[in-house]
Amino acid sequence: MAKSSIEYVCSRCGHVNPQWLGRCPACEAWDTFVERATSISRDASVDVAEPVTLTGVESAVRVPTGVAELDRVLGGGIVPGSSVLLGGDPGVGKSTLALQLASALAGRIKTLYVAGEETPAQLGTAAARLGAKTEDVYVVPEHVVENVVTILADGRPGICVVDSVQTVHAAAHPAPPGSLSQLKTSTMMLTEITKSTGTVLVLIGHVTKSGDIAGPKALEHIVDVVLYLEGDRHGSLRFLRASKNRFGATGEVGVFQMTEKGLTEVERPSELFLAERQADVPGSAVIALMEGSRPVLAEVQALTSASGFSNPQRVVSGVDAKRLAIILAVLDKRLGYDLSRSDVFVNAVGGLYVNEPAADLGVALAIASSVIGRAVDPTIAAFGEVGLAGEVRGAASATRRVKEAARMGFTRIILPEKSAAEAKKASNVHLVGVADVDAAVEAALT
Ligand code: TYD
Ligand code: MG
Numbered sequence: 251m252a253k254s255s256i257e258y259v260c261s262r263c264g265h266v267n268p269q270w271l272g273r274c275p276a277c278e279a280w281d282t283f284v285e286r287a288t289s290i291s292r293d294a295s296v297d298v299a300e301p302v303t304l305t306g307v308e309s310a311v312r313v314p315t316g317v318a319e320l321d322r323v324l325g326g327g328i329v330p331g332s333s334v335l336l337g338g339d340p341g342v343g344k345s346t347l348a349l350q351l352a353s354a355l356a357g358r359i360k361t362l363y364v365a366g367e368e369t370p371a372q373l374g375t376a377a378a379r380l381g382a383k384t385e386d387v388y389v390v391p392e393h394v395v396e397n398v399v400t401i402l403a404d405g406r407p408g409i410c411v412v413d414s415v416q417t418v419h420a421a422a423h424p425a426p427p428g429s430l431s432q433l434k435t436s437t438m439m440l441t442e443i444t445k446s447t448g449t450v451l452v453l454i455g456h457v458t459k460s461g462d463i464a465g466p467k468a469l470e471h472i473v474d475v476v477l478y479l480e481g482d483r484h485g486s487l488r489f490l491r492a493s494k495n496r497f498g499a500t501g502e503v504g505v506f507q508m509t510e511k512g513l514t515e516v517e518r519p520s521e522l523f524l525a526e527r528q529a530d531v532p533g534s535a536v537i538a539l540m541e542g543s544r545p546v547l548a549e550v551q552a553l554t555s556a557s558g559f560s561n562p563q564r565v566v567s568g569v570d571a572k573r574l575a576i577i578l579a580v581l582d583k584r585l586g587y588d589l590s591r592s593d594v595f596v597n598a599v600g601g602l603y604v605n606e607p608a609a610d611l612g613v614a615l616a617i618a619s620s621v622i623g624r625a626v627d628p629t630i631a632a633f634g635e636v637g638l639a640g641e642v643r644g645a646a647s648a649t650r651r652v653k654e655a656a657r658m659g660f661t662r663i664i665l666p667e668k669s670a671a672e673a674k675k676a677s678n679v680h681l682v683g684v685a686d687v688d689a690a691v692e693a694a695l696t
Pocket of ligand 1: 338339341342343344345346347379380508509510511512513
């Protein structure tokens with residue numbers, strides 16, 4: 251092995267100290283010291299890898315997990331030896347998803363489940379409830395990383411789930427369990443061993459309240475893949491998104507529904523998003539979105555009402571507040587809707603987070619509908635980005651959006667003129683290309 255000794259460096263300001271310190275003497279931040287190797291000297295006994303050209307390197311093999319919505323987000327499956335951070339709010343369903351993954355792989359791949367949160371008995375109960383296949387799922391209640399490393403080196407499971415990274419600590423590392431430097435050290439030790447054993451490491455991390463730095467965010471650069479499981483805690487829908495993927499794209503979204511039998515996959519989310527929609531009510535519009543490569547129809551609701559405050563409220567849920575501000579300014583300028591003394595509430599239904607510019611037109615129509623007090627015709631779906639001059643700008647994947655809208659029974663699609671020219675006509679659907687937001691409101695609400 252190469253000779254190395256250890257020093258500690260402040261992850262905030264870079265101050266170096268031979269010992270670990272709780273507080274950095276340079277920048278006075280707490281719990282920022284992380285371990286690093288110093289002075290790596292060449293050692294004749296070490297095999298140094300020969301550089302090879304990339305043509306000689308095989309691309310990463312992906313093993314489909316059998317959970318299609320998870321595979322979609324991962325870009326096809328798991329990569330042996332890779333590390334995946336699965337983050338999310340407490341109670342959102344991370345342990346459930348990990349158990350279902352282990353179950354889906356049973357018969358092919360052995361899973362080691364390091365249970366730091368629940369007892370093995372509690373996990374057994376959850377697995378039974380899920381109807382999970384558990385013959386290849388080994389559970390160990392363990393909190394010490396060094397012990398996990400030993401178990402991994404001996405047993406070489408295909409997957410190791412650590413539930414959660416906040417409940418394990420490296421005994422050799424002096425920082426307190428749960429602290430940032432402890433989280434980083436534990437994660438680095440685990441990724442190192444799993445890389446060498448070819449094990450897929452699934453690290454579960456609770457997203458802590460903003461402001462708490464000891465959360466999974468700090469681990470994102472250490473792991474290969476970062477997934478977040480999100481969803482409205484009162485609703486049943488769950489969205490799985492990749493915010494980082496060293497083996498593929500990050501745009502895909504997996505959709506699940508939490509049921510008594512765990513997370514069931516939702517292949518076609520439009521039905522669920524529109525299930526409780528009441529047509530003929532002012533303040534509602536249906537938008538045709540792209541979630542990754544999949545078209546999805548969703549409902550946006552808006553409510554405008556006279557404000558009792560000198561500073562009227564803008565309350566958004568699932569919609570970007572800055573984009574709403576632009577849309578309100580455009581509606582004011584182009585259509586004379588003065589909402590400076592009105593509260594405006596906008597909500598993407600179903601816990602969906604709509605961060606696509608092409609959602610603008612739906613948001614604008616929902617607001618216009620609320621202001622005018624007239625419902626958008628229930629046969630209409632819309633998409634398009636609204637520019638600062640009120641122009642409606644073209645959106646990608648027009649044909650797929652139109653097709654999905656047609657499949658969901660919409661017969662008039664209000665869309666950018668440019669997209670209307672591009673989109674292949676679906677049968678029984680009338681495409682209404684609009685140049686600006688005025689034309690869209692006219693088409694949808696008069
Ligand atoms: P869990 O996976 O334990 O959440 P996390 O690990 O992210 O903290 O699941 C959280 C909730 O899901 C829990 O309140 C119970 C519920 N649940 C179901 O509704 N159905 C199920 O089959 C299971 C296992 C859990
Ligand atoms: Mg859990």
